[in-house]
Amino acid sequence: MKKLASDTPRARRGMTVVELLIAMTITVMIGLAMATVLTSVSRGLSSTNSERSALQRANVLSHRLTSYTQSALAIIEADDRGLAMWLHDESGEGRVNLLELRVFWVDEVGQTISIERIVFPVAWTLEEIDTANTLVTSIEDPFVVIAQQRALGYTETSLLIDGMAAVNFIPAESTAAESSRFAMIVDLPIETNHIEEILLSVALPMHQEPQ
Numbered sequence: 535m536k537k538l539a540s541d542t543p544r545a546r547r548g549m550t551v552v553e554l555l556i557a558m559t560i561t562v563m564i565g566l567a568m569a570t571v572l573t574s575v576s577r578g579l580s581s582t583n584s585e586r587s588a589l590q591r592a593n594v595l596s597h598r599l600t601s602y603t604q605s606a607l608a609i610i611e612a613d614d615r616g617l618a619m620w621l622h623d624e625s626g627e628g629r630v631n632l633l634e635l636r637v638f639w640v641d642e643v644g645q646t647i648s649i650e651r652i653v654f655p656v657a658w659t660l661e662e663i664d665t666a667n668t669l670v671t672s673i674e675d676p677f678v679v680i681a682q683q684r685a686l687g688y689t690e691t692s693l694l695i696d697g698m699a700a701v702n703f704i705p706a707e708s709t710a711a712e713s714s715r716f717a718m719i720v721d722l723p724i725e726t727n728h729i730e731e732i733l734l735s736v737a738l739p740m741h742q743e744p745q
Contacts, residue, residue: 589732610676610710628745629669649694697723699729717734720733
């Protein structure tokens with residue numbers, strides 16, 4: 535009886551070494567292509583998450599700062615150190631005193647913004663507080679003033695926000711004290727070598743220039 539073609543030794547032979555190498559090469563190429571695609575997708579998702587996180591930080595900063603500026607009377611100084619704010623006029627004199635001062639410090643190294651205020655000892659009498667609660671005149675540097683009070687142990691500092699590479703304040707008028715609106719440029723680190731610049735607007739609806 536005649537053998538079928540499929541029963542011949544030639545038909546039953548396995549893959550040659552060349553064919554095996556070609557198959558392995560194709561498999562490796564497909565694997566590398568898939569790995570490249572997965573890496574790109576992973577990087578894209580990571581970048582998107584980083585950008586979303588940065589925008590959330592900018593939004594948090596805007597809301598927290600607005601909680602102060604909505605009732606604040608004036609920003610009396612703004613530079614690369616941060617901003618000094620006249621929060622309210624409890625004395626009714628139209629002038630800034632220590633207890634009405636708030637300083638927002640920008641720390642570019644630590645990438646934070648913190649707020650510092652005067653807190654006199656609880657054991658002090660009202661007379662002692664009134665004596666220590668001196669005026670902050672227009673010729674004084676409010677940043678230096680509060681640093682001097684800190685050296686005496688009379689300030690309290692709290693974190694406002696972190697994750698800020700740099701913050702710049704630009705007043706709408708020629709001086710900070712005259713301005714009821716500010717532009718705030720915030721540099722947010724998105725990735726290791728990438729900074730995203732965000733522009734925010736700061737308004738003081740209760741603006742009052744100190745005497």
